[in-house]
Amino acid sequence: MIRLPGEYCRVLTVNLTSGRHRVEVLDEDVCGMFLGGKSLGYYLAWKHIPPGTDPLGPGNKLVFSSGLLNAVAPGASKVSVVSKSPLTRLLHDSHAGDFFGPLLRRAGYAALIIEGVLDDPGVLYIENDRVEILDASKLWGLRVSEATNAVRSMTRQEASVAAIGPAGERLVRISHIAFDVYRAAGRGGLGAVMGSKKLKAVAVYGSGKLPVKDEERLRILRDYWYRHFSESPTYGEIREYGTTNALEFSAAASMSPSFNFTRPWIPGELAARLSGDEVKKYEVEAPWYIHGKSCPVKCARFVSFKYKGGSYNVKPEYENLGMLGAAPGVFKIEPVLYFNVLVDELGLDSISTGNVIAWFLELVEKGLVDPSTFGLKAEGFGDAEAVETLINMIAERRGVGAILAEGVKRAAEILGVGREQAVHVKGLEAPAWDPRGRRALGVSYATADVGASHLRGWPSPHEPPIAGPAKERVESLARNRDKDALFDTMGICRFVSYPLSAVQEFFSAYTGINAGIEELLQAPRRAEILARLHDIIDHVTPPLDDTVPPRWMEPIPEGPLRGVRAFLDWDDLREAVREYYRIRGWDPETGVPLPETLERLGLGFAVRDAEYALKLVRTRLGMTG
Numbered sequence: 001m002i003r004l005p006g007e008y009c010r011v012l013t014v015n016l017t018s019g020r021h022r023v024e025v026l027d028e029d030v031c032g033m034f035l036g037g038k039s040l041g042y043y044l045a046w047k048h049i050p051p052g053t054d055p056l057g058p059g060n061k062l063v064f065s066s067g068l069l070n071a072v073a074p075g076a077s078k079v080s081v082v083s084k085s086p087l088t089r090l091l092h093d094s095h096a097g098d099f100f101g102p103l104l105r106r107a108g109y110a111a112l113i114i115e116g117v118l119d120d121p122g123v124l125y126i127e128n129d130r131v132e133i134l135d136a137s138k139l140w141g142l143r144v145s146e147a148t149n150a151v152r153s154m155t156r157q158e159a160s161v162a163a164i165g166p167a168g169e170r171l172v173r174i175s176h177i178a179f180d181v182y183r184a185a186g187r188g189g190l191g192a193v194m195g196s197k198k199l200k201a202v203a204v205y206g207s208g209k210l211p212v213k214d215e216e217r218l219r220i221l222r223d224y225w226y227r228h229f230s231e232s233p234t235y236g237e238i239r240e241y242g243t244t245n246a247l248e249f250s251a252a253a254s255m256s257p258s259f260n261f262t263r264p265w266i267p268g269e270l271a272a273r274l275s276g277d278e279v280k281k282y283e284v285e286a287p288w289y290i291h292g293k294s295c296p297v298k299c300a301r302f303v304s305f306k307y308k309g310g311s312y313n314v315k316p317e318y319e320n321l322g323m324l325g326a327a328p329g330v331f332k333i334e335p336v337l338y339f340n341v342l343v344d345e346l347g348l349d350s351i352s353t354g355n356v357i358a359w360f361l362e363l364v365e366k367g368l369v370d371p372s373t374f375g376l377k378a379e380g381f382g383d384a385e386a387v388e389t390l391i392n393m394i395a396e397r398r399g400v401g402a403i404l405a406e407g408v409k410r411a412a413e414i415l416g417v418g419r420e421q422a423v424h425v426k427g428l429e430a431p432a433w434d435p436r437g438r439r440a441l442g443v444s445y446a447t448a449d450v451g452a453s454h455l456r457g458w459p460s461p462h463e464p465p466i467a468g469p470a471k472e473r474v475e476s477l478a479r480n481r482d483k484d485a486l487f488d489t490m491g492i493c494r495f496v497s498y499p500l501s502a503v504q505e506f507f508s509a510y511t512g513i514n515a516g517i518e519e520l521l522q523a524p525r526r527a528e529i530l531a532r533l534h535d536i537i538d539h540v541t542p543p544l545d546d547t548v549p550p551r552w553m554e555p556i557p558e559g560p561l562r563g564v565r566a567f568l569d570w571d572d573l574r575e576a577v578r579e580y581y582r583i584r585g586w587d588p589e590t591g592v593p594l595p596e597t598l599e600r601l602g603l604g605f606a607v608r609d610a611e612y613a614l615k616l617v618r619t620r621l622g623m624t625g
């Protein structure tokens with residue numbers, strides 16, 4: 001078992017109600033078990049957010065957990081935000097930022113826990129030992145870029161700012177937290193958690209030294225890997241386009257979200273209208289805070305464009321183009337870039353927003369809802385004016401926007417129609433990757449603790465065959481999930497794809513500890529178990545909830561994979577999910593982690609939770625004996 005000294009695990013807790021703060025140094029066993037980033041964030045959330053907590057009530061907490069290698073390895077710049085999601089009521093993590101995590105580490109903190117509620121809108125500012133809450137009543141209502149600029153003026157220009165927009169203030173369940181305007185902890189509605197605390201922004205600046213144990217070895221590692229990622233032709237495409245060039249790929253692979261996932265394959269000429277080359281036509285030089293200082297890849301594309309008489313800048317990504325363009329069927333670059341500006345400025349998650357709007361337009365198109373009953377004009381797919389109006393209505397919780405602001409699962413329940421068309425898992429709207437084009441990707445969505453996330457590991461290999469039982473690919477999915485989760489623990493960006501041996505070497509040079517790769521991989525496995533236990537005790541019944549939406553069991557209507565479904569049938573899905581439970585050391589019938597698995601991973605302190613969770617699931621399923 002790794003024992004990591006407390007200097008790597010200082011946790012700052014700020015209570016907004018009392019205005020007090022305290023610093024806790026975690027025990028070195030705990031620190032070694034969870035390391036940092038996502039894994040440490042989940043441990044802290046599990047410890048401080050009991051099941052049953054109202055996500056928008058004062059008992060919920062927001063954890064900002066910096067990756068262990070933040071400011072240590074090139075491209076290790078991500079902070080994990082962990083909290084209880086108002087969208088799914090699950091413990092949830094979202095990763096973002098190119099500066100916040102490293103500056104939090106330099107300020108001396110592995111993690112920041114925010115608890116309580118402010119009486120009036122405020123900004124939390126942390127600069128090394130200085131912790132203060134500043135008045136933000138004049139900032140309430142501001143869009144994200146205005147708020148971020150105002151916070152920098154109140155604090156320091158070099159500070160990293162995590163802010164919410166009007167959507168988060170209005171507790172929109174699909175609102176995000178924007179980091180330095182253009183990066184977002186997008187998923188799960190964590191912006192609404194900040195809004196519920198009347199916290200407009202958190203700003204951080206740190207200038208301290210990190211506890212590096214072998215400076216010379218670290219320098220050699222940094223130089224080597226920086227050169228590798230910045231020069232190797234393997235990363236040429238991502239350096240050139242970032243993720244903006246992915247729609248042509250996803251459409252050809254029958255994986256696009258086009259027309260609310262009804263047509264995952266679309267012709268190349270249609271997909272090309274939202275291609276990376278289309279984006280490139282508008283590209284301009286990016287401001288300093290767009291790319292991580294240490295990043296050797298610098299993936300972000302920054303564009304400047306005109307729309308309806310206004311001039312705008314934005315940083316488009318595939319998920320924005322896919323979910324705000326292809327999903328609602330708008331295949332014109334300028335309006336889609338403008339939708340991207342709107343969601344960024346209003347503080348909305350582009351994936352969930354695009355998903356819920358695409359769902360609504362499908363219902364309109366099929367005559368299942370009449371938009372005029374909401375005082376709205378909407379034609380169905382491809383109606384750019386309706387998309388723009390709906391984005392604004394969601395952020396303002398106005399008219400039907402107040403219903404869509406609840407997310408697609410709740411919206412279908414409120415309207416009483418559209419359950420079959422709602423594409424989500426456990427309440428989290430699906431991202432821009434339809435699993436029908438990739439055998440067993442649906443298992444990743446089904447078993448991900450947070451719901452439909454594309455960041456919980458993909459099965460290998462990338463290429464077809466798309467036939468055969470999904471179960472055969474589950475082992476590769478579990479392996480890739482482990483790797484991705486370790487990156488989130490270390491704070492390494494997914495586009496800076498170090499081999500695990502390099503992660504191990506950085507860890508060793510930084511901490512002076514020689515740990516095996518398998519030992520490091522145990523940290524996120526522990527986090528996954530704690531999340532699962534919390535969620536089961538809260539409300540999740542794995543054999544019922546670890547599933548996929550009906551849409552992905554419909555046959556693909558056209559293209560080279562015509563007729564293919566995400567799974568051969570529902571039994572194929574259930575077999576694959578059971579295989580995942582088996583690989584993880586969970587009970588194959590109930591999906592509850594087994595006590596012996598917890599003991600093996602050093603989680604003896606949670607065994608009673610596991611026993612209780614098992615009892616709950618068996619009761620919910622009517623199992624006896």
Ligand code: SF4
Pocket residue numbers: 075076077098290291292295296297298299300493494495496
């Ligand atoms: S590759 Fe892109 S997202 Fe990743 S750290 Fe670099 S600039 Fe940021």
